[in-house]
Amino acid sequence: MGFLIREGTRLVVRLPQEVDHHKTESIRAAVDHMIRTTLVGEVEFDFSETLFMDSAGIGLLIGRYQMMQAFHGRILISHVNEQIERILELSGIEKYIRLEKEETR
Numbered sequence: 001m002g003f004l005i006r007e008g009t010r011l012v013v014r015l016p017q018e019v020d021h022h023k024t025e026s027i028r029a030a031v032d033h034m035i036r037t038t039l040v041g042e043v044e045f046d047f048s049e050t051l052f053m054d055s056a057g058i059g060l061l062i063g064r065y066q067m068m069q070a071f072h073g074r075i076l077i078s079h080v081n082e083q084i085e086r087i088l089e090l091s092g093i094e095k096y097i098r099l100e101k102e103e104t105r
Contacts, residue, residue: 003016003027003030006034011040011042012044014046015027017051017052019052019054019057020052024059027060035071041073042074042075043073044077052083057087058087061097062093074098075097077093077100078099
């Protein structure tokens, strides 16, 4: 799939402009398939194109976090705009998933 990019053992998931309940199911299925069938040690969710995210997006992230914990891997979130960063802060997700700030890349 075009939105999944392998970089060694890292899987980069380039999220669409809108991450809502209409889009998360297909993203979840594709990411879960890659995690289960290939050697993935880290999953990066790239929000560089994302303008909107609802609670389904939070569920997508938490579910993949739990899955990667079972596989002894990790999740990180990158390239968020201010609106997405605020949603992530309000959800408390940063307690579990690292948010990679632009200055640290």
